Amino acid sequence: MNNFRAYGNPPYSAVVVHGGPGTPGGMRPVAEELSKTVGVIEPFQTFDTISDQIDELRKVIEEHALYPVYLIGWSWGAWLCYLLAAQYTDLVKKLILVSSGPFEVSYAKGIMKTRLERLSMTEKMRVEEIMKRLQSGKADNIVFSEFSELMDRADSYRPIGQTNDNGLGGLINPAAQSEIYERVWSEAEKLRKSGKLLAQGKKITCPVIAIHGDYDPHPAEGVRKPLSKILSDFHFYVIEHCGHHPWLEQEAKDTFYILLRQEIKVS
Numbered sequence: 001m002n003n004f005r006a007y008g009n010p011p012y013s014a015v016v017v018h019g020g021p022g023t024p025g026g027m028r029p030v031a032e033e034l035s036k037t038v039g040v041i042e043p044f045q046t047f048d049t050i051s052d053q054i055d056e057l058r059k060v061i062e063e064h065a066l067y068p069v070y071l072i073g074w075s076w077g078a079w080l081c082y083l084l085a086a087q088y089t090d091l092v093k094k095l096i097l098v099s100s101g102p103f104e105v106s107y108a109k110g111i112m113k114t115r116l117e118r119l120s121m122t123e124k125m126r127v128e129e130i131m132k133r134l135q136s137g138k139a140d141n142i143v144f145s146e147f148s149e150l151m152d153r154a155d156s157y158r159p160i161g162q163t164n165d166n167g168l169g170g171l172i173n174p175a176a177q178s179e180i181y182e183r184v185w186s187e188a189e190k191l192r193k194s195g196k197l198l199a200q201g202k203k204i205t206c207p208v209i210a211i212h213g214d215y216d217p218h219p220a221e222g223v224r225k226p227l228s229k230i231l232s233d234f235h236f237y238v239i240e241h242c243g244h245h246p247w248l249e250q251e252a253k254d255t256f257y258i259l260l261r262q263e264i265k266v267s
Helices: 030-036 050-064 076-088 111-117 121-136 143-156 177-196 196-203 221-230 251-262
Strands: 004-007 014-019 041-043 069-074 092-098 210-214 234-239
Touching: 004 030, 004 196, 014 030, 014 050, 030 041, 030 251, 041 050, 050 076, 050 092, 050 111, 050 177, 069 076, 076 092, 076 177, 076 196, 092 143, 092 177, 092 251, 111 121, 111 143, 121 177, 143 177, 177 196, 196 221, 221 234, 234 251
Parallel strands: 014 041, 014 069, 069 092, 092 210, 210 234
Antiparallel strands: 004 041
């Protein structure tokens, strides 16, 4: 599998980065929509360490995009883009964080509790079972895919009918890659707990935008408050009636794309 897809016409000045870790193709709908007005690169994360994923993203930007780029990261991808923008300031014109995880561990404690409260008893029991398997390293890709689907259900306010299809078919087996998730997320949690994740923001020189749904289990204040203290050029938007996937929300999709186009100066 190639580690990126291109949409629209060159030059490719916008880059959209998926979440997970381990869900390549997750930003496909956003890339397709933005490509109507700007060339877009959608990189995939194929490595299982943060440093390797940063380097992989750097190479895709340097080799295939017109940089500095508008760098748009969703969920885990928001953190990855944040780390790249701190290390390679010359590559990023503007950093846009969509549905980012909180940057301080104190804000993360209630995320799973909120998710479980939104699921049925049967779904809740299944999630708890899968989480035990993930923690023990005994979850395969199929089980991890099921976990991702249950989390998507809990994360959504009023989703549209379409699924979040990655468009990769049988190129990966399957889209959700449990080993990448387990290894990278374990490393990322330690980075946040130590304070080193947030501290990287001191190196960022470009404008930073954060877009967050008011129904997202990841608390908006866990992004707004820490970043407001550490970034010199930071703007925060909250979208009403919006969960963790803004582009898949009936009442928030249009607002989300209006904000994105506003920030990347296209219409």
